[in-house]
Amino acid sequence: GESVGLHLPTLSVQEGDNSIINCAYSNSASDYFIWYKQESGKGPQFIIDIRSNMDKRQGQRVTVLLNKTVKHLSLQIAATQPGDSAVYFCAENKGQAGTALIFGKGTTLSVSS
């Protein structure tokens, strides 16, 4: 079936490093993608989104890259901080009325100081 997945279940980085979290999707019809951050004991929090007509979108310390050719999505976090430690999920949506998000497996980011 169609699914969204992440390449690595865990990622450990040092404080101040840049982090890259990857996600592969299989549905060519998907035209909207979202990254969520979920801290322990909390619900997922919206980080950044991107439409399929874009390759890159930047937020505050975060950048999302979309490569439609290989169906790959990545989240880059600049100058990673201990507060960035969380589970990160990518999600896709076909952008049609009536479709819900499909979530991938999360990547646990651990930041050590």
Add this chain to the structure above:
Amino acid sequence: EADIYQTPRYLVIGTGKKITLECSQTMGHDKMYWYQQDPGMELHLIHYSYGVNSTEKGDLSSESTVSRIRTEHFPLTLESARPSHTSQYLCASSESTGRETQYFGPGTRLLVL
């Protein structure tokens, strides 16, 4: 900051009891969702609603039921709780604009003994 609330946050209950998990949002969103999530794992959609009196089952089979009598309220009910229902339940809502960015509540952690 998303204005979506879930109660209770934590619930420990015996097998066979009937429970209702509450979810309310003050954003006026038409669409609401319930997800089930085991610790550190991906989110699975169990119910969704596109407006008042509209409810649909999600991708993951669930013995729970939902209702949508008011736009802001989307409760989930388990008629007879079982240990297999032990999980975290997350409620979300989104606009009906096609962007489908979902905003999540803090979740309810359910433990059925």
